[in-house]
Amino acid sequence: MYPGKIRISEYDYELPEERIAQFPVNKRDQSKLLVYRNGNISDDNFSNIGDYIPAGSMLIFNNSKVIKARLLFGKETGAAIEILCLEPSSPSDYENSFNARKTTEWKCIVGNLKKWKRGPVYLEFKYNGKTGRLMAEKSEAEGDLWRIRFRWDPEELRFEDVLEAAGHIPLPPYITRKDQESDITDYQTVYSEVKGSVAAPTAGLHFTSDVLSDLKNRNISVSEVTLHVGAGTFKPVKSTEATEHEMHNEHFIVTKETLQKLINNQGKKIAVGTTSVRTIESLYWIGVKLISSDFSESALRLGQWEPYEIKSDVSENEAIKAVIKYLENKNLLSLYASTSIMIVPGYRFRLTEGIITNFHQPRSTLLLLISAWTGDNWKRIYGYALENGFRFLSYGDSSILLRTY
Numbered sequence: 001m002y003p004g005k006i007r008i009s010e011y012d013y014e015l016p017e018e019r020i021a022q023f024p025v026n027k028r029d030q031s032k033l034l035v036y037r038n039g040n041i042s043d044d045n046f047s048n049i050g051d052y053i054p055a056g057s058m059l060i061f062n063n064s065k066v067i068k069a070r071l072l073f074g075k076e077t078g079a080a081i082e083i084l085c086l087e088p089s090s091p092s093d094y095e096n097s098f099n100a101r102k103t104t105e106w107k108c109i110v111g112n113l114k115k116w117k118r119g120p121v122y123l124e125f126k127y128n129g130k131t132g133r134l135m136a137e138k139s140e141a142e143g144d145l146w147r148i149r150f151r152w153d154p155e156e157l158r159f160e161d162v163l164e165a166a167g168h169i170p171l172p173p174y175i176t177r178k179d180q181e182s183d184i185t186d187y188q189t190v191y192s193e194v195k196g197s198v199a200a201p202t203a204g205l206h207f208t209s210d211v212l213s214d215l216k217n218r219n220i221s222v223s224e225v226t227l228h229v230g231a232g233t234f235k236p237v238k239s240t241e242a243t244e245h246e247m248h249n250e251h252f253i254v255t256k257e258t259l260q261k262l263i264n265n266q267g268k269k270i271a272v273g274t275t276s277v278r279t280i281e282s283l284y285w286i287g288v289k290l291i292s293s294d295f296s297e298s299a300l301r302l303g304q305w306e307p308y309e310i311k312s313d314v315s316e317n318e319a320i321k322a323v324i325k326y327l328e329n330k331n332l333l334s335l336y337a338s339t340s341i342m343i344v345p346g347y348r349f350r351l352t353e354g355i356i357t358n359f360h361q362p363r364s365t366l367l368l369l370i371s372a373w374t375g376d377n378w379k380r381i382y383g384y385a386l387e388n389g390f391r392f393l394s395y396g397d398s399s400i401l402l403r404t405y
Helices: 046-052 096-097 160-167 200-208 209-217 254-263 273-290 317-329 364-375 377-387
Strands: 034-036 039-047 058-062 063-064 070-074 080-090 103-112 121-127 130-142 144-151 194-197 223-229 251-253 267-273 334-339 355-358 396-399
Touching: 034 046, 034 121, 034 267, 034 377, 039 046, 039 377, 046 251, 058 063, 058 273, 063 096, 063 121, 063 377, 070 121, 070 130, 070 355, 080 096, 096 160, 096 194, 103 130, 103 254, 103 377, 144 273, 200 254, 209 223, 223 254, 223 273, 223 355, 251 254, 251 273, 254 273, 254 334, 273 355, 317 334, 317 355, 355 364, 364 377, 364 396
Parallel strands: 034 396, 058 223, 058 267, 063 194, 267 355
Antiparallel strands: 034 039, 070 080, 080 103, 103 144, 121 130, 130 144, 223 251, 251 334, 355 396
8 A cells, every 4th residue: 555645744853963973983893782672672782782683583784885986076167076976877787887997877966066067077096106087977867866977097997996096985974074094994894795885784884793703603694685775875855745755776686595595594584774674675575576477577676666556465485486486587696676665654564573773864764664663663762862872873873673572
């Protein structure tokens, strides 16, 4: 059922500026942990999170890796033009675009666009003690995004090398300082692997090798998905009704091995971060679509409101088995799909049985997702965090949100 009217003003709270963490804690797992289970709220240290996860559970991590997607160009007039690379356009897949030489095209957000009327902009960068040059040209507009064509010298460099040398870590706008050398590692999970995100899946920033070893000793397994986080994660809901907000499409990858683990796991499935929630929930609906469309590839793109429009009595395992069947029919080892799913109050969760997440901005789609999971208790949870010294947003503290166990 379509969610109907959801007034974004009902998902607002006062967040003092000083509570927005500008830096992480010195040691990742020494952040604070809010524990919500059975309607009760308490707090602990994140390093003890294993005490609150039932044995036999499976944690689902997003292993996407943040790229240096923020490029700062200057015009001859002195105007600064900022380009944030969101996703590849030509070539359209990440691997080929990162490996491209001479030229590539990306969908981008352009800052100070009014100062960039026509012509290319340039950026010089250093690599291996030498100087390179990157040129950017506007191609065409796509909604609030622009297709930007990049060319560079020397041509033997891959675009991945150019970004590494010329780009900046794309810290979110509420971190009001300049990026620093420390952010290269701080704004990256210890298990990040697949390059493509322009924002970290920040719930995972608290995990260390010590915490992961402790979880393994407790018979808590780990599985991974890949969802490349776009700038849409910071896009504010400007409309009065939340359902008028348009989500950016995001690409995700799930291996056949992970799909099999989702079926075989007898414990709780706990998503680490809202991106993992969106990925595994999208998996269910893509499985449903594959079944209903006779395994058409059109099913591999999930629209923003499709989960509310499709009537389904397909079980979770049946949906995942349908995805596996699709992969086997195509002789593939991984599912490559995309989603614009917007999880709001009234959504029925299919695969998610627990969430580990940071504290999110007022009036945001992420807060709507938390409300969909906790109901009106989100107000108690956030009130407790504000009253007990928790740090908020990307570099802030964490929470584990469990319902009835």
